[in-house]
Amino acid sequence: AQSVTQLDSQVPVFEEAPVELRCNYSSSVSVYLFWYVQYPNQGLQLLLKYLSGSTLVKGINGFEAEFNKSQTSFHLRKPSVHISDTAEYFCAVRGAYKTSYDKVIFGPGTSLSVIP
Amino acid sequence: KAGVTQTPRYLIKTRGQQVTLSCSPISGHRSVSWYQQTPGQGLQFLFEYFSETQRNKGNFPGRFSGRQFSNSRSEMNVSTLELGDSALYLCASSPGGDRGRRETQYFGPGTRLLVL
Numbered sequence: 001a002q003s004v005t006q007l008d009s010q011v012p013v014f015e016e017a018p019v020e021l022r023c024n025y026s027s028s029v030s031v032y033l034f035w036y037v038q039y040p041n042q043g044l045q046l047l048l049k050y051l052s053g054s055t056l057v058k059g060i061n062g063f064e065a066e067f068n069k070s071q072t073s074f075h076l077r078k079p080s081v082h083i084s085d086t087a088e089y090f091c092a093v094r095g096a097y098k099t100s101y102d103k104v105i106f107g108p109g110t111s112l113s114v115i116p
Numbered sequence: 117k118a119g120v121t122q123t124p125r126y127l128i129k130t131r132g133q134q135v136t137l138s139c140s141p142i143s144g145h146r147s148v149s150w151y152q153q154t155p156g157q158g159l160q161f162l163f164e165y166f167s168e169t170q171r172n173k174g175n176f177p178g179r180f181s182g183r184q185f186s187n188s189r190s191e192m193n194v195s196t197l198e199l200g201d202s203a204l205y206l207c208a209s210s211p212g213g214d215r216g217r218r219e220t221q222y223f224g225p226g227t228r229l230l231v232l
Contacts, residue, residue: 036223042225043208044208045223046222049220094219097218103161103174104161105161106158106160109158109159
């Protein structure tokens with residue numbers, strides 16, 4: 001079975017401060033990892049993904065994440081947040097192709113609130 | 117390119133009724149996935165279709181079904197609606213096929229279903 005844990009349900013941060021949103025996963029197979037953002041009343045937008053290769057992944061809007069296999073983590077970071085980053089952030093995993101794990105499992109989400 | 121479109125955007129039904137939701141993927145995309153989003157259960161995978169074949173499914177009762185047409189458009193159906201089926205239903209499309217083309221999913225705005 002696969003699961004995703006996002007330890008912080010809510011993260012308040014001041015504008016222009018750095019932020020880290022934590023994500024840990026559990027899986028018995030190798031996985032692909034994703035971060036999505038959801039703005040109010042909208043669908044999800046892919047921020048970044050890790051499929052293989054470099055463990056540091058850069059995404060859109062200045063976000064980056066680092067895959068740590070030994071700690072089964074995929075934390076999302078941004079060095080300086082903006083008001084427009086206020087949204088819900090979801091970490092997700094997907095298991096190996098053509099297996100029963102080949103489906104996207106989402107974490108519960110972290111609500112990021114940027115304070116002016 | 118036009119994005120993923122979902123119709124209708126809002127829907128109100130009563131218990132016991134059935135409902136059909138529609139999803140039109142991005143032109144050229146052959147894979148469509150469906151997700152249910154609720155405050156209590158979060159984002160949950162329903163099923164994925166590729167080239168008219170169901171590739172994988174989540175842990176939902178048989179009342180939830182779907183299909184994909186030759187033009188890649190997809191529908192999902194929920195029969196005998198229950199109050200707990202009230203949710204935002206999200207559709208996502210991807211080019212599909214081999215690894216690297218499947219993983220980047222583009223989400224539609226969702227259909228918000230309210231069951232009374």
